[in-house]
Structure formats: structure tokens, C-alpha cells
Amino acid sequence: MAERMRVGVIGGSGVEDLYDDRQPRGESVATDYGEALVYLLDAGDREVVFLPRHGKKHSVPPHRINYRANIRALEALGCGCVIATNAVGSMNREMAPGDFVVPDQFLDFTKQRPLTFFDGEDGVVRHVDMTEPYCPRLRETLRSACEAALGDSLHAAGTYLCAEGPRFESRAEIEMFARLGGDVVGMTGIPELVLAREAGLCYATVCVVSNWAAGISGAPISHEEVVHIMAGRQDDLFRLLREAVAAVEDDESCACRHPFVY
DSSP states (O other): OOOOEEEEEEEOTTGGGGGTTSOOEEEEEEETTEEEEEEEEEETTEEEEEEETTTTTTOSOGGGOOHHHHHHHHHHTTEEEEEEEEEEEESSTTSOTTOEEOOSEEEEEOOSSOOOSOOSTTSOOOOBOOSSOSOHHHHHHHHHHHHHHHSOOOBOOOEEEEEOOSSOOOHHHHHHHHHTTOOEEESSSTTHHHHHHHTTOEEEEEEEEEEEOTTTSSSOOOHHHHHHHHHHHHHHHHHHHHHHHHHOOOOTTSGGGSOOBO
16 A cells, blocks of 8 residues: 655644644654754645644744754655645735734845755755755645635735844844835744755745834734634645645655755
8 A cells, every 4th residue: 555645744833733634644864963843743645744843732833943953854754745834924915813924035134043954064065055945836736725625815926035034124224124125024034944945845934924123004913813814824834734734745846845955
């Protein structure tokens, strides 16, 4: 009997309820960078490997997440494709709270995180091409899944800017980020995306706009607003993810699986 395809899903607390009628099996995966907690979920002809980015109890802040262990764990478990979710603030007035965005580009404003597997300890200098950082094939799968599951469209492109966190950004920072071309801002997308490319994994993310970024609406960022928006879109996000997981195909010929390094 052929082994079932495994699809990695990285998300925040609660996404382990993606298949709430099936009991997830927790597993701790040892890697060279430490252990990573995952949950294995039955999804018919494929298996979902859900990785809670912030830990089981959402206790790990963005700048302390062990991104390298997380990606190595998904790689070790045979996940050729990884779908992530991110909560983001919007700097683009066309991307309102409650909208879904599937970015195609990123800007990196992180400061102190381990950023790469290619740290040169083996005496070899490597570089990876990031011209198209998010897998175009997976992005199209997410776009189609949104239409099929929700009968609605999402923002099929945009620039995700990753800030260090865990604080929110100042109004001046958001003004600068927007002038540089950022559409949405979050704290967890990098180096996760970069490490996935270095590992030869297809990776795309669906961002949920949870709030206007600092200074856009004129009001301070409200925790209650963020929680309200995220809760209001959780069922739709689950439907989108289930549709995407069912539709995604693992393509060894995808350019993401063979990153150009030199």
C-alpha cells in the first residue's frame, strides 16, 4: 500500500482543531536544532502534520520561536509542501481587517533571529535564490481553495513585512514600511519562509488581516479587536485550509524543491 502524502501546516493555537472530528496524535521530533512538537491528523488520503508555531500553549513569543527545528521536523517527517497561517496588520487600505491575503513577496526587518541553515560551519558558503520566495503552485492552490470553500476571493498577491516583535510597530515605522512597498506586517513569517526554501520545501501562507497597522485607522491597536476578527474568521480559515490540503499535490519537479544555491 502506497504511503500517504504528508502536508505540513504551521499555525497558531486552535488550528489543531482543523479536523475536530479526528483525534490528533502528538509527537516530539528531535532535530539538530532541538525538538519540535507536531500533531499528526488524518485527512483521508493524506496526513496533516500540524506544527503549533508558538508551542502547545501559545507561550513562545515570535523572536524566540525555534524556526530551524520546526522546518527540519517537517522535512524529516516527509512534508514536501507546507501551508502556513499568519495573523497580520494591514498597511494597505484595500486589505481590510477580516481579509485573507496570500503574499508573493516579503521584506525582512527581523534583527536577532538565526536566519539560515547555511551558517558555514561545514566550510561551504551557500546562497539560495529568493526571486520568487513563496511557491507559486501552492499560492494558486490557496486561491482556488478559497473560491471553492467559501465562494469568495482573497488577495492573491502582496508583500509581507516581517518585524522583530514582540512589540507592535510605531506609526513612523508603519509609514516607512508602507513607503517601501509593504502591504501587511507580521512577526513570524521570516525566517520560516527562508528556511523552507533552503530545505527544498514548497511553502506558502494565508494571512488573516486582524487589524489596521499602527496609525492607519487613527486609533490604537486593540487586543480585543484582534481577537474578535480572528475568531470571526476561524471557521472560514479552517474551510479554506481543509480544501487546500485536499487539493495540493506534491510535485518533485517544482522549482522550490531544487533551490539554486552557489
